[in-house]
Amino acid sequence: MDWTDAARRRCCRMVSYAACLEGADVVRHFDRRVAARREPGYVFNKACVQSYNFMSFCGGPLEVATEEEAEKLMSQNEKDSANEAEVLSAPPRLVYNNFVLRLARDMLVAVASGWDQHVEVINKIIPQHWKDEPVARILELCILHIAMAEMTSKGTPHKVAINEAVDLAKRFCDGGAPRVINGCLRTYVKDHMNNGPSQAAESKP
Template sequence: MEATGAAVSAFSTASSSSPAAPIHGRLLASPAAWRSARTLPPRAVASSRATVLVSNPPPPPLPPTPAPAAVAPSKVDRSGRFCSPRAARELALMISYAACLEGADVVRLFDRRISARREPGYVFDKACVVNYNHMSFGGGPLEVGTEEEAEKLMSQNEKDSANEAEVLSAPPKLVYNNFVLRLAREILVAVASGWDKHVDIINKITPQNWKDEPVARILELCILHIAMAEMTSKGTPHKIVINEAVDLAKRFCDGGAPRVINGCLRTFVKDHMNIDTSQPAPAESKA
């Protein structure tokens, strides 16, 4: 398990008391259905950090490699807390993931997490929020020419990963402003109220291999639940929701998950919401 996986696990450990377990029958029937099944460790979540490879043998001399682009600053308010809809969706995903591991109600878990007391002596560095990047996605391996370049990139990866873990495991009130906390809770209320209905739809639109291994797809399934709930209950334009869901999958899932989630949600919009997918949607802040 690498960086982002460690961050998600840190969050779920702080929020839950029992690990993930498989269920039989309906796909991810409800978070409570995980309580009575046998124990399995959660799936290692793909890191948002790219692998660094060193060319062997060393390539001929090349022009100096340009410095990596500066990390885009996260959207924060004057209090130094996240204030964007993307942060709310990310928080909702973390809560949903932890609720499935614990077998808890997502809204009650959110309220418990918000009201939890801080550990004695805990101090959160707000610089972590400023340095956090909601748009840091994975990709193919990065190839460099020398060990020195590889060590430099790997060192930066480790710093960014530690920063992500610190942010995602911190008490939410220290990281998110009231707008984000309110929006995240509204999304989770919609997730809980539409869960049973969306389970049936998810079983129809997801590929068979996801149905065969629901434990290994907790994050992906939570992303689908969140997106469907937001489209049906919050009225957010479907193109915005789909783009946000795909970006969440790029950050926290692996392999072809973003492509599958994109296809599943487009099928959901077309076949179950009767929406004209050809109409453009208004833009939304990505920060």
């Protein structure tokens, strides 16, 4: 994965989540955000983008030896979170170049075209406790939609799409979400896609 792919997926995740909260079509929401004029007096600190790592994700828990190290880590996490919040809430044209925006829109078109079909599949493969709290799982469901659209419409290899979806979940969702998303997407590949021998082998851990 390169920076362009990571940025495209982050943009798609952000737009899909916001569109679902509004009950809006993902492509129309994207177009509206991209075309929106800046609010008077709005100033975006471009240094935020330069220091923001589009390819990073949350790994396992970190261990520290002293309270001082723990305080430094917490302070850095707070700075990174504030920086990330500013990047993700900024108008897309201030964060992403035109090439990334074109790729993101193309991906969102694929997400929208397969949305209804994927909703039916997702309802079959997600755990019951996600069904019981769908509003609390909007972000996770958006990640599933993006990954499924990548595999079915864009031809992204199964392993790549699954790994990137898991990385997004590690970055933006709670602790159990990456494992659930990994399992759901592997079930989707196994039971709901027409796999040739090479694709089936590729989707194995």
